[in-house]
Amino acid sequence: MTGSFLDLPQRGGKPRERGLTHVLDRGLSLAQVDGLIEVAGDAVDIVKLGWGTAVVTQNLEAKLARYRDHGIPVVLGGTLTELAIAQERVEGLVAWLRELGIAHVEISDGTIRLPHERKLALIERLAADFTVLSEVGSKDAERIMAPYVWVEQIERELAAGAWKVIAEARESGTAGIYRADGEVRMGLIDEIAHAIPPQRLLFEAPQREQQVWFLRRFGIDVNLGNIAPDDVLSLETLRRGLRSDTADTAMPDAARDAAREERERR
Amino acid sequence: MTGSFLDLPQRGGKPRERGLTHVLDRGLSLAQVDGLIEVAGDAVDIVKLGWGTAVVTQNLEAKLARYRDHGIPVVLGGTLTELAIAQERVEGLVAWLRELGIAHVEISDGTIRLPHERKLALIERLAADFTVLSEVGSKDAERIMAPYVWVEQIERELAAGAWKVIAEARESGTAGIYRADGEVRMGLIDEIAHAIPPQRLLFEAPQREQQVWFLRRFGIDVNLGNIAPDDVLSLETLRRGLRSDTADTAMPDAARDAAREERERR
Amino acid sequence: MTGSFLDLPQRGGKPRERGLTHVLDRGLSLAQVDGLIEVAGDAVDIVKLGWGTAVVTQNLEAKLARYRDHGIPVVLGGTLTELAIAQERVEGLVAWLRELGIAHVEISDGTIRLPHERKLALIERLAADFTVLSEVGSKDAERIMAPYVWVEQIERELAAGAWKVIAEARESGTAGIYRADGEVRMGLIDEIAHAIPPQRLLFEAPQREQQVWFLRRFGIDVNLGNIAPDDVLSLETLRRGLRSDTADTAMPDAARDAAREERERR
Structure with a gap:
C-alpha cells in the first residue's frame, strides 16, 4: 500500500504519449542503468545517449541490450546526426543504427548550419525507417530565433514526420528556450503553445525550477527532456505533488487555496 | 595502520549523540546504498528519504531493509508529513511508518502554514511512538522569521519532545538559515546558539563552504544535515582536518598559527 | 565498427605521455570504480584520491587493488603530503605509500606556506623513489602569484625531478589558474606556455568550458586534471570532436570553416 x-x-502508465520523461545518459555504467530502472524505471520513457558519447563509451552494445530488456527506447544525441550530415555520412549513421537495433533518431541543427528545407527532407527520409525526434533551437545562447520562426519550424517538422519536436536547452538548461541564467523565455513558450499542442513538444528542462515552471504551465503530463538520471525520481515527485514546489496540487481545496494565496502574496 | x-x-564512534551526519537520499539504488556504506558507513548517522520520494521510489522495502541491516536509522521527508497534515491523514502516515518499520519521523512546516500550537501538539503526540526530528524555517527564501521567533519555536519544540531540531536550508542550501546565495545568516545562528545547546540542533548544510563555516563556529562535532551521499566522505575529511579548508586544525601549534595568521591576513 | x-x-592509446586525463576520485565505491573502467577505462590515465580522503575511506586497500588490476596508477592528494610536511612526518607518509604499493606522489603547497627551496629538496628526495607530480598555485583564490613566479617555480620543479607539474584549480575550478568565477587567467597561461612545453604540464580543468578552452589552445592532447569520474566520457568526446563545443574539429574543411566563421562572428 x-x-x-x-x-x-x-499518472498514466507506459507506454505514454504524453507526460514523457526523456532522460539524458551521459555515460552510465550497466550498474547505474540497473539502478535507474530499480528506482524509477516506470518513469523513464526514453533515454538519450548524449551527443557523441555512443561512439566512445566502451559498454555500448551491453548497455543498449540492458535498455532493450527493460523496454526503454534509446536515441543517440543529435550532435552525432549533425556530424554525419556535415561529413555526408547519413547513410553510414543509418546503417550503424540498424546494426545497433536502435529505432529512434534525433535530427537537430543546434551546432551546424543546416538549411531548413534540407532538415525537413532528412526528417521525411528518416521517418520512413525510424521514429524521429527533431530538435529546434541553437546550442549557442547568443543565437536567438524569433518566436514566429520557432513556430514555423516546429509546424513544418511535425508535418514532415517528426514524432515529437524537442525544444533545445543543452545539458545545462542555459540556451534555446532559456536565457543564459536558466530563466524560461516565457513569451517564446507562450507563442509556441498558442500554435502547437504541447503533447507534440518535448521541452528540455534539466533544472528543477524549469521543471516546476513547465508543470505549472502545462500540467502534470507535460513532456520534459534532458532529465539527469539522478533527477528522474525528483521529477516524478514534482509531477505527483510530493515535493514542496508543487505540493499544493496534492492538497485538499482549502489547504490548496491557502497555499496558492501564500505563494501569490510573496 | x-x-x-x-x-x-x-571522532567518536556510532551511535553518536553529537557530531551527527544526516544524509539526504534523493533516490539511491541498493548498489548506491551499499557503496555509501562501503566507503563511509561509519560516518552516516541517519538517512532521510527526501520529501515524498518514499512514495514513488520502486525499491522502498528493499532499501529500508538494507539500511536496517547496517543499523542506520531512516526518516522520511518532512514534506510528506506536511501533506499528511494537509489531507488530515496523519494516522495513515503513522500506520504506514509502522508497517515499514520506521522509528523516526520529521515534522516540519516549510511548505504549509501550520499554527505552532498544532505543530507542538503533533510533536508531542508522535514523540510517544517515534523519535521526532522537528524542523524550523521555511523553504521559501523570502519568508523570513525574526531570530527571536526561531529561538522560541526551537525551545518549545524541544520541550514538546523533539530529539533534535533541524534548521532548514533546502537541498540547495539557499533558504532558511542561509541567504538566497547560500551565505550563512550569521546573526541568526548567533542568536540561536546563544539560547540553545548546539548538540540539540541539526544544521542543514549541503554546501562545502557552509559545512566549513559550522565546523569553525561549533567545532568538529557539530550536527550537519542534508549532506549529499557523495559528500559524506568529504565532510568527514573536513571534520578531521584532512581537507585544505580545515587543515590548520590538524597542524602542530607553530604551523597552525602560521596558517591562521595567513588566513586572517587575507 | x-x-x-x-x-x-x-587519440593515442595508454600508457600516454601526453593527452593525459587525470581523474579526481573523491570517494568512489568499488562498483563505481568498476563502472568508470567499464565506460571509459581507456581514457583514464591516472587517478587522484582527493586531499586526505585516503585516510578515512573505508575501502582503501580494496580500491587500490582494483585500480592496480586495471593498470591505472593512483596518487594521493597533495593536501595529505602538506599535512605530513607540517607534522614533520614525511617519512611516515613514504612508509605508508610503500605499504600501499603506491608509486606516485603529489607535492603541493596550496594550503601551507612552504619555502620553495624546501619544496625543491622534497621533490628531489621523493623523485628517487616515486614518480612525482608537483603542483604550483594556491587554493586561496585571493593569493595571486605573478606569472614570472609561476614560470620560475615550474621550471625549477621540473629540474628537481617532477614528472609533470600540475597547475592548481581546486575541485571547483575557481582558484590558481582561474578567477573566482572560473574564467581562465589567459595571460598567465600564455606566459607559462611561452616558457614550458605543455606536455610537461597538467592543467586542472574541472569545468566543461575550461576543458574546451585548453583543448582549443593546446590541441586534443593537452593534459587535463581534476576531471570528475562522471565527466571522463564527456571530456573524451570533447577531445574527439563529438560534442557541440569542439565539433568543428571533426568536420570537413568546408563545414569547419563555416562553423569557425560562425563562432567568430558572434
Whole structure:
C-alpha cells in the first residue's frame, strides 16, 4: 500500500504519449542503468545517449541490450546526426543504427548550419525507417530565433514526420528556450503553445525550477527532456505533488487555496 | 595502520549523540546504498528519504531493509508529513511508518502554514511512538522569521519532545538559515546558539563552504544535515582536518598559527 | 565498427605521455570504480584520491587493488603530503605509500606556506623513489602569484625531478589558474606556455568550458586534471570532436570553416 494513505495526482502508465520523461545518459555504467530502472524505471520513457558519447563509451552494445530488456527506447544525441550530415555520412549513421537495433533518431541543427528545407527532407527520409525526434533551437545562447520562426519550424517538422519536436536547452538548461541564467523565455513558450499542442513538444528542462515552471504551465503530463538520471525520481515527485514546489496540487481545496494565496502574496 | 602516521582530530564512534551526519537520499539504488556504506558507513548517522520520494521510489522495502541491516536509522521527508497534515491523514502516515518499520519521523512546516500550537501538539503526540526530528524555517527564501521567533519555536519544540531540531536550508542550501546565495545568516545562528545547546540542533548544510563555516563556529562535532551521499566522505575529511579548508586544525601549534595568521591576513 | 562511419581526430592509446586525463576520485565505491573502467577505462590515465580522503575511506586497500588490476596508477592528494610536511612526518607518509604499493606522489603547497627551496629538496628526495607530480598555485583564490613566479617555480620543479607539474584549480575550478568565477587567467597561461612545453604540464580543468578552452589552445592532447569520474566520457568526446563545443574539429574543411566563421562572428 505504498503511500496509499494520500490522495495524489495520478499518472498514466507506459507506454505514454504524453507526460514523457526523456532522460539524458551521459555515460552510465550497466550498474547505474540497473539502478535507474530499480528506482524509477516506470518513469523513464526514453533515454538519450548524449551527443557523441555512443561512439566512445566502451559498454555500448551491453548497455543498449540492458535498455532493450527493460523496454526503454534509446536515441543517440543529435550532435552525432549533425556530424554525419556535415561529413555526408547519413547513410553510414543509418546503417550503424540498424546494426545497433536502435529505432529512434534525433535530427537537430543546434551546432551546424543546416538549411531548413534540407532538415525537413532528412526528417521525411528518416521517418520512413525510424521514429524521429527533431530538435529546434541553437546550442549557442547568443543565437536567438524569433518566436514566429520557432513556430514555423516546429509546424513544418511535425508535418514532415517528426514524432515529437524537442525544444533545445543543452545539458545545462542555459540556451534555446532559456536565457543564459536558466530563466524560461516565457513569451517564446507562450507563442509556441498558442500554435502547437504541447503533447507534440518535448521541452528540455534539466533544472528543477524549469521543471516546476513547465508543470505549472502545462500540467502534470507535460513532456520534459534532458532529465539527469539522478533527477528522474525528483521529477516524478514534482509531477505527483510530493515535493514542496508543487505540493499544493496534492492538497485538499482549502489547504490548496491557502497555499496558492501564500505563494501569490510573496 | 590507515594514515596513522598523522595526528588528527579524533571522532567518536556510532551511535553518536553529537557530531551527527544526516544524509539526504534523493533516490539511491541498493548498489548506491551499499557503496555509501562501503566507503563511509561509519560516518552516516541517519538517512532521510527526501520529501515524498518514499512514495514513488520502486525499491522502498528493499532499501529500508538494507539500511536496517547496517543499523542506520531512516526518516522520511518532512514534506510528506506536511501533506499528511494537509489531507488530515496523519494516522495513515503513522500506520504506514509502522508497517515499514520506521522509528523516526520529521515534522516540519516549510511548505504549509501550520499554527505552532498544532505543530507542538503533533510533536508531542508522535514523540510517544517515534523519535521526532522537528524542523524550523521555511523553504521559501523570502519568508523570513525574526531570530527571536526561531529561538522560541526551537525551545518549545524541544520541550514538546523533539530529539533534535533541524534548521532548514533546502537541498540547495539557499533558504532558511542561509541567504538566497547560500551565505550563512550569521546573526541568526548567533542568536540561536546563544539560547540553545548546539548538540540539540541539526544544521542543514549541503554546501562545502557552509559545512566549513559550522565546523569553525561549533567545532568538529557539530550536527550537519542534508549532506549529499557523495559528500559524506568529504565532510568527514573536513571534520578531521584532512581537507585544505580545515587543515590548520590538524597542524602542530607553530604551523597552525602560521596558517591562521595567513588566513586572517587575507 | 563503433561509430567508424565518421572521420574523427584520433587519440593515442595508454600508457600516454601526453593527452593525459587525470581523474579526481573523491570517494568512489568499488562498483563505481568498476563502472568508470567499464565506460571509459581507456581514457583514464591516472587517478587522484582527493586531499586526505585516503585516510578515512573505508575501502582503501580494496580500491587500490582494483585500480592496480586495471593498470591505472593512483596518487594521493597533495593536501595529505602538506599535512605530513607540517607534522614533520614525511617519512611516515613514504612508509605508508610503500605499504600501499603506491608509486606516485603529489607535492603541493596550496594550503601551507612552504619555502620553495624546501619544496625543491622534497621533490628531489621523493623523485628517487616515486614518480612525482608537483603542483604550483594556491587554493586561496585571493593569493595571486605573478606569472614570472609561476614560470620560475615550474621550471625549477621540473629540474628537481617532477614528472609533470600540475597547475592548481581546486575541485571547483575557481582558484590558481582561474578567477573566482572560473574564467581562465589567459595571460598567465600564455606566459607559462611561452616558457614550458605543455606536455610537461597538467592543467586542472574541472569545468566543461575550461576543458574546451585548453583543448582549443593546446590541441586534443593537452593534459587535463581534476576531471570528475562522471565527466571522463564527456571530456573524451570533447577531445574527439563529438560534442557541440569542439565539433568543428571533426568536420570537413568546408563545414569547419563555416562553423569557425560562425563562432567568430558572434
